[in-house]
Every structure is written in C-alpha cells, then in structure tokens.
Amino acid sequence: MTKNKQRIFADLLIPGAGEPLADWAVIITDGLIEWVGPQADAPTITGEDLHVPVLMPGMWDCHTHFTGMQTPALAAAIDVPVPVAAARSVADAQRAINAGFTSIREVGGFGVYLARVINEGNAIGPHVYAAGDLISPTGGHADLHNYSLGCVADLAQRDGWLHTCDGVTGALRAVRLQLRKNAKLIKICASGGTLTEYDDPMHQQFSDIEICTMVEEAARAERIVAAHCHGKAGIMAALRNGVKTIEHGTFLDEEAADAMLEAGAILVTTRSVKIRNMDYAKQHGLPDYAWKKLLMTADRHQEAVSLAIQKGVTIAAGTDTLTSGDDTPLRWGEHALELKLLVDDGMTPLQAIESATATAPLTLGPQAPKAGQIKVGWDADLCAVSKNPITDIKVLLKTSNITHVWKTGTLLKQPS
Numbered sequence: 001m002t003k004n005k006q007r008i009f010a011d012l013l014i015p016g017a018g019e020p021l022a023d024w025a026v027i028i029t030d031g032l033i034e035w036v037g038p039q040a041d042a043p044t045i046t047g048e049d050l051h052v053p054v055l056m057p058g059m060w061d062c063h064t065h066f067t068g069m070q071t072p073a074l075a076a077a078i079d080v081p082v083p084v085a086a087a088r089s090v091a092d093a094q095r096a097i098n099a100g101f102t103s104i105r106e107v108g109g110f111g112v113y114l115a116r117v118i119n120e121g122n123a124i125g126p127h128v129y130a131a132g133d134l135i136s137p138t139g140g141h142a143d144l145h146n147y148s149l150g151c152v153a154d155l156a157q158r159d160g161w162l163h164t165c166d167g168v169t170g171a172l173r174a175v176r177l178q179l180r181k182n183a184k185l186i187k188i189c190a191s192g193g194t195l196t197e198y199d200d201p202m203h204q205q206f207s208d209i210e211i212c213t214m215v216e217e218a219a220r221a222e223r224i225v226a227a228h229c230h231g232k233a234g235i236m237a238a239l240r241n242g243v244k245t246i247e248h249g250t251f252l253d254e255e256a257a258d259a260m261l262e263a264g265a266i267l268v269t270t271r272s273v274k275i276r277n278m279d280y281a282k283q284h285g286l287p288d289y290a291w292k293k294l295l296m297t298a299d300r301h302q303e304a305v306s307l308a309i310q311k312g313v314t315i316a317a318g319t320d321t322l323t324s325g326d327d328t329p330l331r332w333g334e335h336a337l338e339l340k341l342l343v344d345d346g347m348t349p350l351q352a353i354e355s356a357t358a359t360a361p362l363t364l365g366p367q368a369p370k371a372g373q374i375k376v377g378w379d380a381d382l383c384a385v386s387k388n389p390i391t392d393i394k395v396l397l398k399t400s401n402i403t404h405v406w407k408t409g410t411l412l413k414q415p416s
Contacts, residue, residue: 004409005029005047009039010055012388016373017358020350020390026055028380031409036374050404054388056353057372058102058126058381058405059396060360061335063247063268063318065109066092066128067161070328071285072277074195075144077162078155082110088324089114093125095333097412100383100402103127103371105318105363107187107226107247108134108142109161116182124412127371127381129364131187131226132178133163135214140164140205141193141228171210175217184367186218190227190243191234194293201250201293202231211241224365226268230297232256239263245363247318250297252304257311266314266363269305269355271341273320273330274298280329302345309346316363317342317356336396349393380409 006028013024013036025042027035035043068085069076089110096104104111104126111130118125133156136142142162144152156163165174175186190206192199199205206214215225219242227238230250238246239259245266249256252267260267277286277294286294308315317338322330339352347355361368370378384404387395395401405413 005034005045006409007042007045007047007049008055008382008384009042009049009051010053010384012054013374014054014056014350014353014390015375016057017354026374026382028382028406028409031380033374033376033378033380036376052384052404054385055374056383056385056389057357057374058383058407059100059335059356060103060105060317060372061096061101061319061321061338061356062105062316062360062363063270064104064106064111064321065161066106066111066114067109067322068324070323070325072195072322072329073285073287073290075146076285077160078144078147078151082159085110086113090117090123090125092324092332093118093123093128095331096126096335097124097405097407098402099333099335099399100385100396100405101126101335102381102383102405102407103129103360105185105360106130107185108132112181112183126407127369129184129367131185132181132183133161133174134187134189134228135163135165135174135178136189137205137210138164138166140199141189141191141196143196145197145199168209168213171206171213172217175214179221179223183223185223185364186214186225188214188225188227190238191229191231193228193230194297195290197287197289200231201297202233204231204233204237206237208237208241211237211243215242222366224363224367226363235259239265244365245316248301249304249308250301252308254307254311257308257313260308260313261311264314266316266359267305267308268316268318268363269308269338269342270318270320271301271305271345272334272338273322274301275337275341276329305342306345309342314359314362315342315347315355316360317352333399334397339396340393343393349390352393353389380406382406
C-alpha cells in the first residue's frame with residue numbers, strides 16, 4: 001500500500017516539551033509523525049516537501065463550551081434551539097482550526113455531538129474531547145434559578161447541556177448518562193459560579209460523598225472528573241475526593257496550591273474569560289448579578305494563577321470560550337489569548353506554549369491521546385507559524401500568522 005508522506009523543514013521546531021531546535025525536519029506518514037531530526041539527516045521521500053519558519057504542535061484549549069449562545073448570560077442556554085446551536089458550533093470549530101488549535105477539551109455543551117460529526121468527516125474541526133453536560137446540584141451552577149424546575153429538567157431531556165442531580169443515586173445516574181453519550185471526561189461544579197444568580201462562588205457545591213461517588217464512577221470507565229471551582233472550599237473538596245483538574249481556581253491560596261501539588265492535580269486557568277467578560281460582556285447581555293460576581297473575582301483570579309505558577313502547579317491552558325460569532329464576548333478563534341495572559345502572570349513564552357501542547361492532553365487522564373508533542377509515533381497534529389512565538393507570544397493571537405494546520409496529518413489550513 002502506498003503511504004501518504006510529507007516532509008516539513010522548519011527553521012525553528014518547538015517540540016512541545018523541551019527547548020526549541022534550529023533547522024530541524026519532520027516527516028509525517030499516514031497521520032503519524034514518522035521521523036524527527038536535523039534537516040541534514042532527513043531521509044529522502046517521494047512525497048511533498050514544505051519549508052516553514054516555525055513548526056510546533058497543534059495547540060489545545062482545555063476549557064471550552066460549544067453552546068451556540070451569542071451572549072454569556074447562562075439563561076441563553078434555554079433560548080437557543082438545539083439545531084441552531086449545532087449549526088453555529090460547526091462554524092466555531094472551523095474558527096479553532098484557523099487559530100492553530102487542533103484539539104478542544106469541552107467541559108459542558110454540545111461537543112459530544114459535534115465530535116461525532118467531525119470524526120465522520122462531515123465538518124472541519126479539531127479533535128473534540130467532550131464532557132457532555134455540566135453537572136451541579138439543584139440550585140447550583142448548572143441550574144437556571146429563575147426558571148421552574150420543570151423547565152430545567154425539560155431542557156436536560158431535550159439534549160440541553162445543563163444537568164442537575166442530588167444524592168448518591170442522582171450522582172451515579174448523572175455520570176452514567178454522560179458516559180452513554182461517549183463523554184471523554186466528566187464535568188462537575190464543586191463551587192458556585194459567576195454566571196448563575198443565587199449560588200455563591202465561595203460555597204462548596206455537592207457534598208463530599210457526592211463528589212467521591214462521581215469520581216469513582218468515572219474512574220470505572222477510565223474517565224477523570226474536572227471540577228468547576230472558584231472558592232477555596234470547592235477546591236479543597238474536589239482535591240480530597242480525587243478530582244484531577246481544577247477549572248478556574250479563582251481563590252487558590254498557598255494551602256490549596258500545596259494540596260494540588262500533593263494530589264498531582266492540574267489547574268486549567270481560564271484567565272481569558274475574566275478579561276474578555278470585563279471588556280465586552282456588559283454590553284452583550286451579562287446580567288447585573290453576574291457583573292457583580294465578575295468584579296469580585298477578576299483581580300483575585302490573576303493572583304491565584306500567578307501563585308500557582310510560582311509554586312510549580314501543573315498548568316494547562318483553557319479559555320472558557322463560550323459564545324458563537326465573531327462579534328460576541330467569548331468567541332471562538334481567540335484561544336491563544338490565554339497563552340499571552342499566562343506570560344503576563346509569570347510564565348515564559350515556552351512554558352505557556354507547553355501548557356497548551358505537551359501538558360494539555362494530561363487533562364484527559366486515561367483518555368489522553370498521543371498528541372501535543374512532536375515525537376516519533378505521535379499524532380501529526382501540527383501548526384506552522386510565520387514568526388517566532390518564543391520571542392513574542394502575541395504572534396499566536398493573529399490567525400494570519402498561523403499559516404498551516406495539520407490534524408492527524410491532514411492539511412486543513414494553508415495559504416490560499
């Protein structure tokens with residue numbers, strides 16, 4: 001059988017983990033990286049050659065939501081018909097590819113369905129590793145407090161992505177319902193949130209026994225649990241019950257950071273959602289109650305992320321991208337903003353890139369693919385960049401600087 005090969009020469013190769021390498025080459029064959037090494041040693045092939053200034057792994061956004069919403073007001077989840085949300089999400093997936101992001105970890109939304117369409121070849125988009133529904137207790141962050149219980153339950157029955165449950169039996173069923181959708185991880189709310197009305201971001205949601213039940217049930221299917229956490233109470237509850245990724249971590253302090261290090265847990269930072277909501281959300285329908293919570297958490301979140309970087313907590317880049325359309329506050333395609341913000345908070349550009357490449361697959365635990373690094377035998381998920389992001393991380397923010405994108409060896413973006 002004839003193999004599909006391509007040889008790529010890079011003036012600079014950023015491997016994902018480790019130092020950049022000058023004048024290296026990569027050969028990809030049938031979707032995998034077959035060879036990596038100095039250009040002078042590159043084997044001859046009969047396939048196509050390409051020369052690029054910078055080659056790096058395709059990037060990951062480890063915290064997103066395919067919702068089809070055009071406002072960050074969470075109540076919009078009940079207003080957008082599922083077919084409309086699905087159609088908008090297809091366009092959002094294309095935006096991610098154009099930005100050089102070949103993998104998306106989706107922690108509540110329609111990603112479980114979009115992944116199927118993309119995998120069938122019926123839409124262009126990144127690998128989507130989705131959690132299915134966002135799960136909280138009644139009255140929690142996945143509830144809509146000004147709607148009747150019947151409305152929220154009906155939304156879940158109609159394939160909406162907000163799910164409430166209570167007690168051990170409810171927690172077990174919630175996890176199993178997501179596994180039934182082929183979710184690759186489970187997403188729970190261990191604290192209150194900012195976009196919902198009555199729950200307090202400082203309060204723990206779900207009891208310890210409920211969290212432990214969901215973690216154990218997910219583990220039986222080789223899935224990890226990701227926990228939405230703002231307040232310290234939620235962070236500590238999640239960690240002591242085996243949660244592997246803390247999403248947001250807004251009120252992380254020294255004790256919580258030490259607990260994360262001891263547990264080997266990963267912080268998914270989502271600095272972007274604070275910045276973009278502060279800049280744009282008020283004029284795009286963010287309710288007053290959410291604005292007040294945003295003001296309470298925004299500055300503290302930067303302090304928490306800076307502390308985590310200083311303490312050496314493992315960090316994966318995630319944005320909390322949520323809304324559809326180029327003129328919406330939490331829009332798709334601007335995922336690299338998180339890397340710039342991580343540099344602002346104390347990372348080197350190379351560390352920020354690693355948080356979106358080599359580290360990112362670890363947020364899936366046993367479901368992690370061999371991706372995020374340029375290594376022999378790993379998936380050929382790559383992007384070429386016209387300028388060096390090591391000297392200026394802001395290069396990655398401009399999608400025109402992302403000249404080529406390969407997903408499993410297939411070239412999805414190239415200069416016209």
